[in-house]
Amino acid sequence: MQFAGVLPEDAPDPRLQREEMLKNMPIPIVQFADQRCLEVTDIGVSSGADVHGFNTMTASVSATLWRNPDDKSDPVNLADLDEQTRRSIDEVPPWPRPAWLIEGVARMRYPVLWEAVQTTWHRVESDYTTLPYLLVQHANYILINQFREQLGLGLHDWDSPALTSERVVRQDVEVAVDGLVLTGAEIDTDPFVYAIGAKLPSGGTLTAVIAREHLPYLDLAFTFRR
Template sequence: MFYDESARLEDVPVPPTLDEVARAFPGPLYGFVPQPSLEPWTSGTASSTSGGRVEIESVAIGYTLWLNPDDHDDPANLAELDDELRASLDAPPVRPLPDWMTAITARMRYPWLWEAVRTTVAHEPAPPWHSVESVLVEHVNHILRNRFRDERVRGGFPGELLGPATEKCVEHDVPLLLDGRPVPGLRIDTDAHVFGVGAHLGDRVLTAVVERDRLPLFDLAFATHRAPA
């Protein structure tokens, strides 16, 4: 593999903060309701180009999961890491890292909910592949493919996802709590590894997918993320 020794880590763009992403996102952005055991710290976006403009189509928020939220230094908060990842995190960096890279490396020692809550722009009329059901199914399979590769993916990258979710798995008329009020939602409760919910909120689709063993550790309720002006 070619490695560019001249590349400078200082030249790598700093990822935008969640608040910066929220301000750039056209309309409401949703996440888990604020609670001590969850700390949002990553966001991923998918964009499209229209008329020469880049438009954000979806935002996914990831969270650090604090098992002892009262003391972040408690070793009980640390994740169970395999030997390879632990050795990689313990090894000194080959070159000095920017502060933001150091922060990300430090967070990798803790359990997290990767791309757990996603807000997707809903276009009207929605094509069949962009219905709320299909968006939830895609989110579930995205998490399975990326977080459970050893258990659920056969072959090299990207590989074949074994037992993927389908729209037949979707339950309707499942209430979700958003900003303290119930909203009609959807649920996928058929997978051995993850649990997924979603809701059609006008021009937005909210979906959330989390590992089953994490469900008892936090409140599965949602809130509109309001970035400071």
Template sequence: MEYGGVLPADAPDPSVESEARLRTLDFPVFQLTPQPSLTRAPVVGFTEIGGAVELEELSVLFTYTLWKHPDDHSDTRNEIELDEQTRRDIEEEPAWGRPAWLIEQVQLFRYPMLWDAVRTARHASPDRVRHSLEQQLVDHTNHVLRNSFREELGLPAGPSTRTDWEATVTSVRDGSINVDGRHRSAVQIDTDPFVYAAGFRIDEHIVCTSVLPRESLPFIDLSLTTYD
């Protein structure tokens, strides 16, 4: 229970519940191929839109920590530059303490994150235009840009009506992607200065898209695998 804005030391680890939910899904979910330079964030992201009988949309999102020097996670060259306030928030424990799982997760803010990097989305009644592979790739790309690159895009902290930074379907091109060890037809956005994006369709209802910071590309394998 959370009381007065304080999370008690015995609060349950949310990663346990999210992982359990992930294992109950009745459709395939995709992840970046496990590799030394990446650690999947412990809490899985879910977004959903309700329908009259079943969920109209359910998406699963994986975030990763990037290790530029994966042989030694304690190597300070893995860390990003932090402002003084953020560093204090990570290093200083509040008087009331924090759950062990939260202490561990907070430490990850020292390192570069590939936020919502891989998204698997299932639509119960897909719309031909709104849920096309191209549009879903654009939507995922803009989601990552809006939330991870606001400063680089010159966006204000609050709401903004600017749209000149957004990716559009006109930037989507044909491509290919390695999935479970074989190449599959895909679409990609390779024109944005901050991210590279690629996606493929699994079936009529399910699409997988991946959006990655360009600066991370030299350190990772872009292939995908089915989550087991």
């Protein structure tokens, strides 16, 4: 039996469909370099196309943060959740759920670096494919979706003077990718997030945006996904 709006127990894992879509990415995907405090949990994908096929594609890597990777049961690993969110996670519905959904709900107890690392490819370069532009777009995307209350944004507000801009992008920053040291850029002026990125030798652009509260636990180095 399937209730309205309820996924059946055998519903396919949407990550499998995204994996198939990612095979269309013309360049290697970048993620955080291996580190014990991080566990990659998902890679989202967005794209655009015209009569000639794909003309843009972005892969967005999300990861769970373990503040104490030696003991994942340590309460220090738990995210700071409000009571309503905690209750919704603990509530078990009276119908069976797909295993991947149960796993995803359980991960909500822990801090997530949501879409923190993006690899963006464009078929044609333009003013909208520069590193400063893409770095600002990624930073504002994270700010609008994860720091709405802090920015004073209402439900239907999608802009704020508190959002960052290209004028604060600092150039000539070193970015470590797969053993290479690339010349990139950063945004280190926002009170809520830090952003760093670089143009990739394989084509495309790496951008990474991380909440400042998570920075002490991370090594800001990257690698190509194998």
